[in-house]
Each structure stands twice: as structure tokens, then as C-alpha cells.
Amino acid sequence: MKDRIAIKSAPCNGQEMIDLMKLLWPINRSISGDGLRETLKILFSFFEDSKIHEVSSGTKALDWTVPEEWKVKSAILVGPENEIIADFKKNNLHLVGYSIPVDLVLELEDLLEHIYTLPDQPEAIPYVTSYYKKTWGFCISENAKNKLKQGKYKVKIDSSHFDGSISWGELFFPGKVEKEVFFSTYCCHPSMANNELSGPCLATAIANWIRQKDNYYSYRFVFAPETIGSAAILESKKDYLKENVIAAFNLTCVGDERDWSFLPSRQENTYTDKVAKYCMDAFLGSYTEYSWLDRGSDERMYCAPMIDLPMVNVMRTKHGVYPEYHTSLDTIGNVVTAKGLQDSFDFYKKMIDVIENDCVPTSLVIGEPQLGKRSLYPNISKKGSNSNTRNMVNLISYSDGKKSLLEIAKKCNIPFFTILKELNTLVNNDLIEKRDLNL
């Protein structure tokens, strides 16, 4: 706990996100339990207002039921010569998530039914869970498995399952309007970096940035165990969110430098899809565009039929695509870097800036206005004299009250933040007013 108290404020850049990630790294997280609670407590220590919700075991959450809470004191697998094969204390990936308590001596043959490895990645410990079926198991490297000899193995898992609760946390920053931008991320994975400490660390940095500025929209960040957490959140807030969320992002796999990835919402053409695609096209060199069929995170819940929040995933390398995914090789340095996190942070800030500044520019005059009398246009007309004002007159021409600034930017092929400056000039001259998007 020494290192942990060293961090006093929310991360503001890539290196500080790495520092936070290191602090959170050793905690044993699962979809319930003290590891999850401790993680939320550290993340929320940076904010005055935050809320941690406990949802009791047995509670119905959409089609799901909140499982028993799981607690592990220790878990160890000892070989015939008393050598330690796997110790939960050394790496919390060694234990299959939600393993039941066991105290057994076994022959190798019987043990192997409870051993998980990755034959194609012989050095990696896989990440395995069994939340809803009572079983137990150890995860080790294929190399380690290959060294196991005949003999008696001792298995001792000191875990317990009991009526408790799952936990999820919430940060909310009210803006000028109730309509909100929604971020979800999950905190149920043990020690892995890109999937999934990068998500909560970036969410914390974004929330901290949002907190310090005036916002038009409200912003909500939820930190929850994957799947069951989003089901619980939707069970309690579905109607409110459907009414108020204008854009939504699932934050996962946002810490590496290898790629950028876009995964659309189920409906494919929501406002969030448009903003994200525009920003990726405008601000990134290239990126991989996935389809809804490639999904695999909480968007499964948030975009489900009859819910359909406008949620997209803007990721670096997608889950399931990079080889270290869901293994002990998904580490800081090996996969996640300060630069990767920083670039993700910068890109999300740009998307938020677009959302905050997008509007429906609406002309206040009929016909093309006389810009010259407002000193917005050269008074002497000669060949080529109007070339510097093309962006402005094009913006005016499309300010018909039907198109968003983002759509006009695309139509005119003018970068968003360039056309925004023109818009502000015209608003200051009472030529155009900004109307709310119809979202």
C-alpha cells in the first residue's frame, strides 16, 4: 500500500496514467469482491463527488442474476517434489476466476482436467473465469505444464462464495443541459494492462479533464464489472439513459500504440458513430474499421435491441486481435505505453471538443448577407479578392437550420475547428445563431 498513497491527484497525461496503472496492477479484481472495491476507491479518491453502488447477490439485472460474491485468501498448487507450480500471490491470473474452495491431493491425470494453458503461446498464462458454473482451476504456461511429472499434486484454494454484492462506481458532472455524454469502462480484470487497466485509467483522466472545464452537456462515467455490471446499471437507469444520452463510448483497449480501431454502434449511424468516424478520418493517419459483428465488450448490453444507446468503441488494437490479449503478456511496456495512453487521451479530448461545439448553424438573415459592411469581406472587388472568404460564405450558405456544423464541415471540406472559428465570427456579427442539435 506504500506506492498507492503516493498518488494524490488524477492522471493528466500518459505517464501519470502509467503510474496509476502500476498502483492498480497487483489488486485481484473480479466481477465482485474487495479487489473491485479497492480499485474503485483509489480511482474515486481524486474526485469530490462520486458514488459507489452495491448490487446484492441474487438481484435480477435484465436477463441476468447478480452472482454470489467471491473472496480468495490464497490459492496454491504444489508438485510431487513440493515445488510450487502456481501461487495466486505471485500472479492472480494463476487462479481461474470464481474458483471454489478446494483442498485435495491428486494424480497428474486428474489435475490436468483443471489446468489451463495456451499451447500456441507457451510462455503465457491465460486468463480464465467461470463466474456462473461452480468449478476450480489453475492457469499456467504451456511450458510449465510440459514439465509436470507423474506424482501427487496438492491443491489448496482458500476461497469462499457468499451472499454479498457486486460494486460499480459512477462519476457525474452536470453541464448546462441535462443531455449527457456517457462513458463506460470495466474494472473486473486482474493484472492485465491493455485489457483492462487502460480503460479505467483513461476514463479517470478524461473525467478529471471534464471536471475542470465548463461543459454544455453533462458527463457520466461508469466503472463496473463487465457484462453483469452494465446489466445492473441498465436495470436501474435504462429509461433515463435512453432519454438523455446523446453520445456514448465504451473505453477498452486504449493503451497501446499499434493501431487505431473503430467499432460502430449496432445501429451504425448514430450521432456518436458520425463524430467518431469524422474525427478518425480527420485526425488519424489510418485506422481499422470493424463491424458490429466484431463486438465483444459492454456495447453488447448498451446497444442491445430496445436499449440502443448510441455507443461506439474507439480503441487502439481491438480485444481479441493482439496476441497478448487475455494473457499474462498483456503488460505495461509489453503492450501499453505512456505514449499510447496519451495519444488516446488527446483523441478523446478532440471528439469531446467536436461534440461540445457542434450545433445547427442557422442564418439570421434572408439571402446572402452583405459582409463588406461588417468588415468581413474586401470592399474593393477585384479578380481573386474573395478567395480568403470562401470558407465563411460557404458556411453561411449551408446555415439553413437543417445541417449540423459537423455536416457542413464535411460538405465544405473544411476542418471542423477551422469552420468553428468562422462560425464564431458570424455569431458575433449576429448573422448566424447556434441552435441545438436534434438528438
Place this chain on the structure above:
Amino acid sequence: MKDRIAIKSAPCNGQEMIDLMKLLWPINRSISGDGLRETLKILFSFFEDSKIHEVSSGTKALDWTVPEEWKVKSAILVGPENEIIADFKKNNLHLVGYSIPVDLVLELEDLLEHIYTLPDQPEAIPYVTSYYKKTWGFCISENAKNKLKQGKYKVKIDSSHFDGSISWGELFFPGKVEKEVFFSTYCCHPSMANNELSGPCLATAIANWIRQKDNYYSYRFVFAPETIGSAAILESKKDYLKENVIAAFNLTCVGDERDWSFLPSRQENTYTDKVAKYCMDAFLGSYTEYSWLDRGSDERMYCAPMIDLPMVNVMRTKHGVYPEYHTSLDTIGNVVTAKGLQDSFDFYKKMIDVIENDCVPTSLVIGEPQLGKRSLYPNISKKGSNSNTRNMVNLISYSDGKKSLLEIAKKCNIPFFTILKELNTLVNNDLIEKRDLNL
């Protein structure tokens, strides 16, 4: 008539369709008359319930008027040396359809005005009719014509026109619902195989298959003289058909092995168009896609403005495209084969299976359901463990009550009959219900 009584039941495969075609071959069919009636009688001998309608000469049928009935006892053209040039008894194509009675002796020059040949296909006897203008003529090969010498020719056509009727037949198999799938085919052509004995023979086989199974939709098959028959059918049933037909096919040129052809409905995007295009894309190697501008059969009536039944043509080689079309060369063996008919039969059965099983899958739960507790999903979650359930979860994800199963199959790139199996599993688990298509 010996051969004819030999067939006791409807054809079930390509060879049996060939046998039926041979039985029907020699009958002199036209748009009215006993040949048409005999053909219908044979076809309907395989079914308990069928209906033959007679529509009297002079009856108005949309913009058309039912013509007089035509009867031919004999027709012969004899040359100067008493040689027989053309005898209706030998080939009913020799006589121009609806020829008036004639008993004349003519010079060659005068005769030639009544002789039809195909200079580009010198061995073929062309198929010529003149239903609505009183004239007469003989059709012979260009080779035969070239051998005609100067001299006196005797023409004797023992035909009559009289107030009678045209005939059309109807098979109807009620399903669970009144909405129906409609098949039209025509029986007005004399001895030609692909255009047009292949149509009624395949229609009979399909009807026989439909009869023997439980169907969701009702099925109607009409066998009629081309053009005037469909006009008469629409005159009496237009409003009912517009209300109830959800898919419609015109069966013509379905017996050769040379090609597959698609001719869309006038509206191009009806439900039948979608089913047919999907099946052709999914189940055929390649095919020729025609436009509505290439039409030429009863779809001209059924798809006309203000009627607009959703009718397409799925053909083998299209009428007008293959060289033997409308000549004496359009024969069994030369054009039509048992395999050609069988493959057409198989393909139509697939289209019907798609129509029968298509529906609007609608999720009964909110959010992604918990498949694990229903044993539909691996309870132990490890890297790659969900790859076998992708089809199922993709289907669930799109079961929003707005998309048909066919649309979902296309969206997910899953073969229709594969996704259908997944759907049935989910229906059995009360996760999805099948709703009716909105057609």
C-alpha cells in the same frame, strides 16, 4: 392416348417431368380450345381439388376481350406434284395459330404471302400466331421453302372460329394463413419444350410437393393461356390477389441446363425480388441478371401499374435469348433435359423453404441474454471460447423486431438455413419469438 393414361401421379423429379412433357407434347394447344382443355385435364388428374374456369368469348378482361374459340380438324398444304409440303397432323407448328378455314388453289407467288420461315435458322419451323386478326398461314423451314417450285398449290385448312371460351386452371392449397404464394404458368403453346411445356410440368411438380406438406402460407397455381389468360384471371381476382399475394413467380423456360436467369418485378425490390436474389446469390454459381425492360411473359400483366403483384421470373435461359426459342428446335433433349428440370425444381423448393421460414425474429428479453444458464454458451470463459456462439449472439443482437431473418442472414453473412437452426434453438429457449413479416 395409350401413353397418356400410363401416368398416374404427379411428377416428383426431373425424369418424371420429362415423361409428363412427352405425354403433353403432341396436343395442339392454343389460347383456347380442346388442346388447352385436355392439357389442363391431364395436369389436374393428379390432384383431388382443382378448378377449371371457362371464360366466354366476348368477355372483357381488363383492356382485352376474350376472342372466339378456335378448332382445327386438319390443315394441309399440297404442292404442284401432289407432294405434302406441310401437314398439321405431323407438326402442329405448321399452321399459324388461329388460322381461318381455307380451301384454295394458288400460284406459288400468292402462296408465299402466307408462308413463314426463319432464314437465319433454315432447318427450323417457326411458331407464328394471329389471334386477333383473321388470316391464315403455314410455317415451314427455310430449306423447305427454297425447294418450292412454280405451280399450283392446294391449301386446305379445316378450322372454325365460334363463340366458345378460353380455359384456365387453378390449384389452391390453403396454409395456416390466407396470405399466399402465387405461381403462374401458361399452357397455350403447341409442341415446344422449354417455352413452354417446362413451365406447366414444373408447376405440377411444385404443386404436388406443396400438397404433401404443412405450409404456413397458402399456395395458388394458375395454368392459363398467356396474356389473355392472365388478363382474365386479374379481371376476376385482382383485388383479392393484391391483398393476399406475398410472393409470386412466373414459371417459364425452366427446363434447360444452360444458364440461370433472373428477371425482377417492375418495382424491382419486392419481397419476391429479395428472396429470389438472395437464393440465386447463395445457392447458384452464377446467373444472368436481366432488367424489367427485358420482360416478355405474364409478368407484363401481373406487375402492371395499379396491379403490381410482387412477381419475378427465375428462369434457366430466358425466352428470346436461346436460339431454339419459338421454333420446332425447342425440343426435349435438344433444349430441355431431366437434369435441367430437376435443378429448377430443387431451386424453387429452396426459395419456398426460405419464404416459409422467413420471419421477424424478435427478442423477448431486454439486453443480451445470459446464454450460459441455458447451456447455450460455454460457462468457462477463456480466449476464443465464444467463437462457436458468434452466429447465435449475432442473431440475437439483430432480433430487434425490425429485420427479417433473411435480412439478418445477409447482414451477418450466415447462410439462411444455418441461421434458421440458431433461431429455432433460441425460440425453444423462449429468448426470441418469430413474428410475421410485414408483407
Place this chain on the structure above:
Amino acid sequence: MKDRIAIKSAPCNGQEMIDLMKLLWPINRSISGDGLRETLKILFSFFEDSKIHEVSSGTKALDWTVPEEWKVKSAILVGPENEIIADFKKNNLHLVGYSIPVDLVLELEDLLEHIYTLPDQPEAIPYVTSYYKKTWGFCISENAKNKLKQGKYKVKIDSSHFDGSISWGELFFPGKVEKEVFFSTYCCHPSMANNELSGPCLATAIANWIRQKDNYYSYRFVFAPETIGSAAILESKKDYLKENVIAAFNLTCVGDERDWSFLPSRQENTYTDKVAKYCMDAFLGSYTEYSWLDRGSDERMYCAPMIDLPMVNVMRTKHGVYPEYHTSLDTIGNVVTAKGLQDSFDFYKKMIDVIENDCVPTSLVIGEPQLGKRSLYPNISKKGSNSNTRNMVNLISYSDGKKSLLEIAKKCNIPFFTILKELNTLVNNDLIEKRDLNL
């Protein structure tokens, strides 16, 4: 004035447009004043009914205000050795439009602040105006400027600004219906040929052609100073025009032979856009397609948000694109030719013919009609016998009361004037009626 009285009637071809252009050439036009009035008077001398509107200085016109009227008696720039550098009498481009009166002796250095040249086109005198800011200046060639020596320069501009008016002219030819086709052109440019005497000369020729024939639609032609004129017209007639204009063209740069150019309306898909694009595709070899972002003439007003007349520009080489644009090099012969004007005239007549003849063909019978009994179809049916009637039956098939003749022509790939002939035959046979377009 001798030459001027020589022209007694409106131009009917390219050469007569050139003659008219020569007559108008020397007149000093601006956005107000006697030059503009004299131009309108000459153009309207060919028509019985015409109207010249005067709009007083200070009048509000949309966001604009009508400026003072401008009158020039003389303007001369004399060099140190008494040589004449620029004389308004020799070329009215020498004087910056709306220059204030000046009587000064200046050093070269001070003079140069009021001298306009085109360094890239050293032989050309540029066209410069300053309507809304009080200043003065001379336009000379870069070559002439380079010869100026140190010394005293005499500037004498005998001009005046006073409360007067701007003028615009209007020709209106009522048709069978009140709905109208609208042409705008501008008459405010001094001696330049393509931009902008070609516009009013072609407008006069088109108006003269329209006058002599029976028209279904009404036709309006406005001749006005650019920008302020269209603002004044819209100020007084906006609501009427929005209600009644079904197609609109801005006539500018229509006299050269170098290219054809299309500039769409702001909404891009109005009826005028469709007609113009169809005709350009069908009747021209090739053309340059510009976007709304490339606009630069009165369409800026007529297509502005909340006005949105369906106005396009069909030009030869677009303003701003050809090098002589807005310089003394934009002359008859150098840029504009009799053939250029004639070809433009012919093309506009074709577009008008399409508009006059377009309609919604609507079948009067249900189902495909029996063409044979109306002698529109061969009564003897043999292979290939219907090939000559494909256009007719295709037209019938699409006459569902939902598609315009132009849309059907495109769908059937039949030239408009070919399908029009088929339509007239069918109308004469009471098979189809022409309904009004829904514009």
C-alpha cells in the same frame, strides 16, 4: 448612336447576338446609372411588354441597402510629361467602379496606391469596383505601370454620387399556367464580352424565341445589376417566386466555345438540376461539373437558405476559370464567338423543350393494354416481331402516375424526344394521360 439604331429586332442567332453585343459594348455600365438604363432600353426595344423598375438609393433589399447612384462625366490620368496614361473615354475599365470625384496632382508613390494591375497578365487592364466604400482608382496594364516614371501625375475624375436609384428590367410571357421558368442575367459590367454581355444577349434571344410560341409554363427574364439587383428583386417578389418558379437559370459566361460547365443549385437535386444534368449528359459530348462551393454569381442570392429557388448555371467556361475573366482581354473574338453563343442558344432551347414537354404519364387502363386492336402492335406474333414496339410498351409499363417522362426516359434509356413521340401516340389513343409534374 448610329450603329445602335441599326438593330431593329431581337437576335435570332449567334451572329445577331454578336451584333447586339457590339452595340452594347461601349456603354459604361455599373450597378446603377444611365449606362445600365440605356442597356435595358436597347434590349427592351425589341419587346412590346417590358418593365423597368427603379429602386431608390437607401432602400433595404434583404440584408443589403441600395447605394447612391453613380455618374461619370470623365476620368483621366495624365503623366509628368503630359502624356495620357488612362482615359475613361477610351476604355471604361480604366476607372475603378464607383470612384469618387478627384482633382489632384500626386507624386508617383502616392498615385500607385490607387493603381490596379495584373502582374501575371501584364497586357490586361483589370476590372475593379468599390461599390460600398468611397475610394478611387485607375486600372491599367502591368506593362503600362512599369513605364511610369517619377514625377507629378494629374488625376481628374469628374464623377458624382447622389440619391438616385438602381434599375432592373423584366420581361414576362404568360403561359397556360402561372407556374414559371425564371431566367436571371446581369447588366452591370462595363466592356467585357463573356462575363458579362453574353448573358443579357442570350437572354434576349431566348425571350424572343419564347415570345413567338405557345408555352405551357410562364417565362420571366430579369436583367439586373449583380447581387444588389437580385437582392432587390427578391425583396419585392420573393414569396411569389418561391411559390411559382419550377425551374430557374442564371445566364452568365455563355458565349465562348471552350467548354460546357454545370453548377448545381444549393440543394443539388432540384427539378432544374435534373433537367440540366440530363440534357448535358444526353446532348453534349462532355462538360465540367462544378459543385455549389464553386458558385459566384446571382445564384448566391436566389439559392440562399429560406429562398432556395431551383436555380442552376449552365455555362460555357465558368467565371474565374478562363484567364481573360474580369479583364480587358474578355472580348468578342478573343473569348466570345457567334458559334459559342449559337450553341448555347440551341442548348437552352433543348432544355426548355424538355421542361415544356415533361409530365407524369399515367396509364388510363389497368394491366398491359391490347395494342394490336389499336394498330400499335403487330397482329401477327412471330419471333422478334415486337422489337419495334419495345419503347412503347416500356413507356406504358412505367406510366404508373409516379414517374416523370424524364425519369422514364432515363430508366428506359430512351432519348427524351424519342419517348415523347411514343407518349403522344399513346395519348392520342386514350391509353395514357399527361398529368402535371408535382413541382
